[in-house]
Amino acid sequence: MSTMTKEEILHLGTLSRIALSPDEVDKFSTEIDAILEYVSTVKNIIADDASTEPIVGARYNILRADEVTNEPGEYTEKLLSAMPQRDGQYMLVKKILNQDE
Amino acid sequence: MTVSEIRKQYIAGTLSPITVVENSLRVIKEKDGEIHAFLDTYADEALALAKVAEQEYKNNGVNTPALLGIPVALKNNILVEGKRASAGSKMLENYIASYDATIVTRLKKAGAIIIGSTNMDEFAMGGSTENSAFGPTKNPHDLSRVPGGSSGGSAAAVAMGAVPVAIGTDTGGSVRQPASYCGVVGLKPTYGAVSRYGLVAMGSSLDQAGPLVNTVADAELIHNIMSGLDAHDATTIASDTYPAVTIKKFYTFGVPRDFLGVGVDADVLANFEAHIDSLKAAGHTVVDIELPLFEQGLAAYYIVMPAEASSNLARYDGMRYGLSVDGKNLLEVYEQSRATGFGAEVKRRILLGTYVLSSGYYDAYYGKAELVRHKMRAELEEIFKKVDIILTPTAPTAAFKFGAQGDPLSMYRQDIFTVPVNLTGVPAISFPMGTVEQEGISLPVGVQYIGPHGGEARLFDIGKQVYDVSLNGDK
Numbered sequence: 001m002s003t004m005t006k007e008e009i010l011h012l013g014t015l016s017r018i019a020l021s022p023d024e025v026d027k028f029s030t031e032i033d034a035i036l037e038y039v040s041t042v043k044n045i046i047a048d049d050a051s052t053e054p055i056v057g058a059r060y061n062i063l064r065a066d067e068v069t070n071e072p073g074e075y076t077e078k079l080l081s082a083m084p085q086r087d088g089q090y091m092l093v094k095k096i097l098n099q100d101e
Numbered sequence: 102m103t104v105s106e107i108r109k110q111y112i113a114g115t116l117s118p119i120t121v122v123e124n125s126l127r128v129i130k131e132k133d134g135e136i137h138a139f140l141d142t143y144a145d146e147a148l149a150l151a152k153v154a155e156q157e158y159k160n161n162g163v164n165t166p167a168l169l170g171i172p173v174a175l176k177n178n179i180l181v182e183g184k185r186a187s188a189g190s191k192m193l194e195n196y197i198a199s200y201d202a203t204i205v206t207r208l209k210k211a212g213a214i215i216i217g218s219t220n221m222d223e224f225a226m227g228g229s230t231e232n233s234a235f236g237p238t239k240n241p242h243d244l245s246r247v248p249g250g251s252s253g254g255s256a257a258a259v260a261m262g263a264v265p266v267a268i269g270t271d272t273g274g275s276v277r278q279p280a281s282y283c284g285v286v287g288l289k290p291t292y293g294a295v296s297r298y299g300l301v302a303m304g305s306s307l308d309q310a311g312p313l314v315n316t317v318a319d320a321e322l323i324h325n326i327m328s329g330l331d332a333h334d335a336t337t338i339a340s341d342t343y344p345a346v347t348i349k350k351f352y353t354f355g356v357p358r359d360f361l362g363v364g365v366d367a368d369v370l371a372n373f374e375a376h377i378d379s380l381k382a383a384g385h386t387v388v389d390i391e392l393p394l395f396e397q398g399l400a401a402y403y404i405v406m407p408a409e410a411s412s413n414l415a416r417y418d419g420m421r422y423g424l425s426v427d428g429k430n431l432l433e434v435y436e437q438s439r440a441t442g443f444g445a446e447v448k449r450r451i452l453l454g455t456y457v458l459s460s461g462y463y464d465a466y467y468g469k470a471e472l473v474r475h476k477m478r479a480e481l482e483e484i485f486k487k488v489d490i491i492l493t494p495t496a497p498t499a500a501f502k503f504g505a506q507g508d509p510l511s512m513y514r515q516d517i518f519t520v521p522v523n524l525t526g527v528p529a530i531s532f533p534m535g536t537v538e539q540e541g542i543s544l545p546v547g548v549q550y551i552g553p554h555g556g557e558a559r560l561f562d563i564g565k566q567v568y569d570v571s572l573n574g575d576k
Contacts, residue, residue, distance in 0.1 A: 027445075031449060035513075
């Protein structure tokens with residue numbers, strides 16, 4: 001059962017913003033096909049009444065008060081210093097609007 | 102030495118934190134060139150803290166915090182302010198953490214001395230440390246074999262005698278499986294027991310941090326310090342979230358017999374049967390149970406985990422931190438940064454996760470996997486009405502040789518007994534149950550005790566009876 005085409009792998013690369021080499025496309029299309037075949041056994045699970053009930057119990061939303069908990073600028077320099085490209089207090093990114101297009 | 106032994110001697114004044122820290126650094130210097138359990142060490146800071154700790158013990162003795170002067174190693178996906186947090190990836194090779202993880206804050210408050218960071222599979226994806234961007238860690242018992250993973254560096258650091266405590270993270274078995282391969286104790290706590298704030302996220306509904314140590318008593322000590330509610334992680338649970346477990350003199354163990362037929366090595370199974378016999382001889386009851394959905398666990402896991410990982414790893418875009426590769430436009434910066442920064446296993450899981458979450462496939466894969474997970478929880482709830490603890494080998498084999506698991510699926514199958522625990526959120530502990538002989542070398546193998554939600558206290562109680570007592574007998 002081979003369902004994963006090279007085009008599909010390339011498309012997944014585009015969706016996940018990873019440039020893939022031709023070798024990687026070859027390798028991943030075979031490997032991901034095998035993994036998908038294996039995990040497809042979950043499709044045989046049939047939903048019964050019990051399993052469609054919402055999960056209740058320990059999981060619920062926990063919200064904190066909407067208030068400032070730090071001094072202005074307390075963490076600014078620490079976080080900015082990790083940025084690959086910055087200009088003062090700004091993060092530098094590539095232009096996304098091109099007037100020529 | 103165990104943490105409690107070291108602590109006792111610190112208080113008595115027969116051992117100095119300086120000696121212990123110096124010894125840790127010496128072991129690392131002597132052995133780690135070959136084993137490569139550590140990525141970074143913080144020698145100067147550790148020695149400075151040891152000097153302070155020594156004075157503290159002189160002044161306050163038994164009234165000092167519980168881990169004062171105890172050297173601890175941390176898997177390198179745990180953030181320590183001012184230290185590199187690489188997660189075993191080129192993507193974060195030069196990333197310096199800007200804050201402490203909650204577990205780090207708690208360990209520091211308890212007086213622990215963080216002596217270094219340990220090697221791991223890239224972004225905790227793998228079961229051998231072969232996926233580390235900085236080269237694999239070797240198993241201290243046999244250098245031709247893997248230490249397990251993804252917390253392989255932490256397990257090897259304890260097994261080689263460099264530290265009495267190392268912290269790992271466990272998304273599908275990443276603390277327990279290396280514990281089994283390296284012959285140490287490893288705990289995966291109840292989901293929510295330990296804050297995930299400041300851990301590099303992989304599968305957020307699965308990840309938990311736990312100790313790798315020499316005894317169950319040490320696991321209990323470290324877990325109790327790291328666990329508890331945290332305002333920074335809304336999924337943390339309170340001590341009364343789940344009903345308190347009963348502590349008994351004799352327990353009923355359940356063995357999922359059918360589940361053991363999935364390719365467990367004969368020598369591992371022989372150790373497991375001997376372990377069952379020893380439990381019976383000690384007066385415990387061992388019964389066969391059926392967990393048919395647990396066999397579906399691995400399939401469900403390799404849908405849920407890549408789905409969550411692909412979402413979590415979307416943050417590495419070359420913009421705010423981490424590796425950035427220049428390109429002619431923004432899209433190319435993204436695509437080239439991620440192509441260069443991520444290794445093969447990480448890319449594989451991101452692509453797989455993107456596929457199972459994509460429109461048209463979501464219901465067939467992710468929806469079904471979550472359904473399996475839901476039904477597994479229900480199955481488990483029924484079983485825990487009949488038994489106190491579920492028993493399995495931790496992994497189907499002993500530590501394997503480098504390169505032995507050639508394709509991704511055979512590597513994934515090593516997780517068969519550990520992933521159902523993460524999918525259902527219950528706690529489990531692995532400790533050595535014996536050894537197997539391979540090519541004339543004794544390799545440790547672990548047994549896994551699985552408890553109900555919030556059942557750590559029961560695991561510690563029985564684990565101390567079964568494992569810690571056996572250690573004392575050896576002396």
